[in-house]
Amino acid sequence: MEFLVNIRIQWPADGDPEKYARIAEEERALAGKLAEAGHLIRMWRVPGRRENWGLWRAESPSELHEILSRLPVWPWMDITVHPLGWHPVDPAPEHSRPQVTLPH
Template sequence: MQEYLVNIQITWPDDMTDKQLEQITVEEREMAKTRTKEGHLVRMWRVPGRRENWGLWRAKNTSELHEIIAKLPVWPYMDVKVHSLAEHPVDPQ
């Protein structure tokens, strides 16, 4: 599997109700657990003070990564930037 560093910024619509936001948040957290068990979501970091995160994701290729991310409940509200990663000769792992 290839590794990708993914930056996600979320913009909620002004007309979204608290109940809708709560439901999407619950669904998103459940999906994150599923993606973690599948080996796709490896790590996730929050950007303090922002609706933004960075994650280390794994997929066979960029097409599979797109399919995985596009199925997230928050997808319609996401701005996504993907950075492909390559092995480095001095990587300690």
């Protein structure tokens, strides 16, 4: 299941730069593992901001939460998760159109 995730980092302007550098390094190491595990597919910077858009994969919203809440920057993150569905013109769909059967 794919999710579009917007993350805003709210690091205080007067925060300790060394601490931030250390956390950011841990973040990148974990991001590499998340990419390897197939959870983090793409990530882009919102230009001019400590904010990113990411394309993520997880079994469920619950699993996505488990993943995001382990990120080292998690306590400073303001996250919005956009669930995504199948679209007929997607050039690279994750799965085919779901079939729904209802009782008569």
